[in-house]
Amino acid sequence: MRYGGEGRTRFLLIILIVTSLFLITLDLHGVTLLENARQGTQTVLSPFQRAGNVVLSPFKNFLSDVTHLGRTRNQIEKLRADNAKLKATLLNRKNADAQLKQLKSILDLAGTAGYKVVNARVISQGSSQLFSQSIIIDSGANAGIKKNMTVLSQNGIAGVVKDVYPNTSLVMLATDPSFKIGVRIAGTQQIGILTGRGSSSGALQLLDNQTTVKVGDVLLARGSVANRPFVPGVPVGYVTFVDNSAGEIAQSGSVRYYTSFSGLGVVAVVVGAPVTNPGDALVPPKPIPTPIPTVTVYVTPSPSPTK
Amino acid sequence: MLTRQISLSAPIFLFIYLFQEAAMNQFKLPGGGFSLFVIFALVWAILSTPEIAALTGFAAGIMMDMAQNSDGPVGQWTLIMILVCYGVSYLGYGDGNISGNPIGVIFFVVSANLASELLFIASGALLGVTVGSFGQVLITLLGNSLWTLVVAPIVLPVFSFLHNFVFETRSA
Numbered sequence: 001m002r003y004g005g006e007g008r009t010r011f012l013l014i015i016l017i018v019t020s021l022f023l024i025t026l027d028l029h030g031v032t033l034l035e036n037a038r039q040g041t042q043t044v045l046s047p048f049q050r051a052g053n054v055v056l057s058p059f060k061n062f063l064s065d066v067t068h069l070g071r072t073r074n075q076i077e078k079l080r081a082d083n084a085k086l087k088a089t090l091l092n093r094k095n096a097d098a099q100l101k102q103l104k105s106i107l108d109l110a111g112t113a114g115y116k117v118v119n120a121r122v123i124s125q126g127s128s129q130l131f132s133q134s135i136i137i138d139s140g141a142n143a144g145i146k147k148n149m150t151v152l153s154q155n156g157i158a159g160v161v162k163d164v165y166p167n168t169s170l171v172m173l174a175t176d177p178s179f180k181i182g183v184r185i186a187g188t189q190q191i192g193i194l195t196g197r198g199s200s201s202g203a204l205q206l207l208d209n210q211t212t213v214k215v216g217d218v219l220l221a222r223g224s225v226a227n228r229p230f231v232p233g234v235p236v237g238y239v240t241f242v243d244n245s246a247g248e249i250a251q252s253g254s255v256r257y258y259t260s261f262s263g264l265g266v267v268a269v270v271v272g273a274p275v276t277n278p279g280d281a282l283v284p285p286k287p288i289p290t291p292i293p294t295v296t297v298y299v300t301p302s303p304s305p306t307k
Numbered sequence: 308m309l310t311r312q313i314s315l316s317a318p319i320f321l322f323i324y325l326f327q328e329a330a331m332n333q334f335k336l337p338g339g340g341f342s343l344f345v346i347f348a349l350v351w352a353i354l355s356t357p358e359i360a361a362l363t364g365f366a367a368g369i370m371m372d373m374a375q376n377s378d379g380p381v382g383q384w385t386l387i388m389i390l391v392c393y394g395v396s397y398l399g400y401g402d403g404n405i406s407g408n409p410i411g412v413i414f415f416v417v418s419a420n421l422a423s424e425l426l427f428i429a430s431g432a433l434l435g436v437t438v439g440s441f442g443q444v445l446i447t448l449l450g451n452s453l454w455t456l457v458v459a460p461i462v463l464p465v466f467s468f469l470h471n472f473v474f475e476t477r478s479a
Contacts, residue, residue: 009358016365016389023372023382024434034381041373045328052329060333124328125335126376131427131438131447134376163375170375177439198439198447262335 046168053123102266105154113233116272118143122264133176140167148229150270155258156235158267182222183236186283206250215239218283227273235282315473323347324370338450341458349416350466352392353399364392379436387426395419416459421452
């Protein structure tokens with residue numbers, strides 16, 4: 001021990017540890033004072049998070065482009081072809097346009113199913129230091145959002161509202177390890193449970209050993225009692241891998257989410273469920289394969305060999 | 308003296324916390340990213356006496372627990388940060404090879420950061436906090452450590468200067 005280690009320091013350490021254990025106990029017993037303190041902190045932080053989101057949007061876009069370089073190569077090549085003035089204009093408008101596109105898609109999705117939604121912008125991506133997969137959106141209780149409401153992206157399920165504050169909400173993403181959703185295979189009544197894995201894919205566990213699932217099957221949200229936390233019919237993802245191990249009671253597999261969680265800019269919270277179940281109405285259309293041109297070369301052999 | 312130190316330290320802690328929540332959390336960095344606030348708290352603890360380090364850990368932990376996206380119960384990060392901050396200061400205080408040497412400080416910061424993550428997982432398992440699959444946890448731990456290793460040397464001079472300014476003592 002290099003430090004003197006006086007009794008006072010040890011006494012202080014014990015007091016601090018006991019205090020923290022006391023706080024944990026209080027929180028586990030659901031003392032509202034601590035919840036109110038967290039809410040108060042978020043109320044204070046939300047204006048700064050909004051400001052940070054506005055100021056840092058260009059940097060976020062740049063970083064996103066760098067990390068998705070392979071996927072955005074075509075877009076980069078297109079931008080290179082533009083002149084400097086158009087480039088500058090495009091860069092300034094890029095964020096707003098992307099959010100508008102996302103918003104339009106979300107409204108199309110919600111409109112098809114008859115969901116009543118509240119749109120919101122993502123103002124914070126959360127911290128991976130905490131191992132949770134969450135985002136903070138700029139709409140809260142004042143906009144009619146409540147806990148355990150479904151959150152949509154432009155392509156399907158994004159997550160579920162975990163906590164609500166006056167002007168912001170915490171959304172647990174579908175990738176969070178503690179996220180679970182009852183799903184149905186589109187076109188059938190086969191059901192299973194999808195669990196987040198902290199990545200862009202989830203783990204599917206079918207509930208019935210008489211049913212089968214195959215790669216490419218589309219999964220939709222089965223819906224919950226009173227439509228909370230999940231409204232029915234929301235596209236969740238498609239099956240990418242099926243485990244047919246003999247020892248398994250029912251089939252399991254991997255599912256790729258439709259939502260791109262790294263690029264979430266705008267989301268919609270379902271505040272009103274449809275009167276009737278939309279069924280398979282929201283199943284995304286299969287991509288139309290681009291025809292590959294075939295070139296046929298005819299070669300006629302010469303009468304005599306050339307030297 | 309202590310009043311002066313606390314009154315100077317508090318706005319610095321608040322500023323770094325605000326910067327972490329408002330700016331750093333806007334970015335989804337590959338491999339789990341890093342927490343500037345944790346790096347700051349650890350540097351502050353390493354350069355301080357164990358007594359101050361324990362208080363630093365308590366304050367930093369409370370602030371982390373108050374973050375909206377904090378998954379565990381209030382007090383979990385507080386407990387972890389008290390133990391880690393006190394631990395690094397206890398081991399390094401008075402040893403010029405560690406707290407007086409930037410490489411020693413960075414080594415301690417990275418190790419302590421990893422220790423805090425491991426303690427979070429361990430305590431989370433007891434408290435029912437889900438942290439994901441083994442592979443994902445491994446990626447986060449590795450990525451977080453690498454990011455900390457990259458960022459800590461860049462911010463160390465600034466944090467060290469601030470600590471020196473508040474405590475008017477040695478710096479790394």
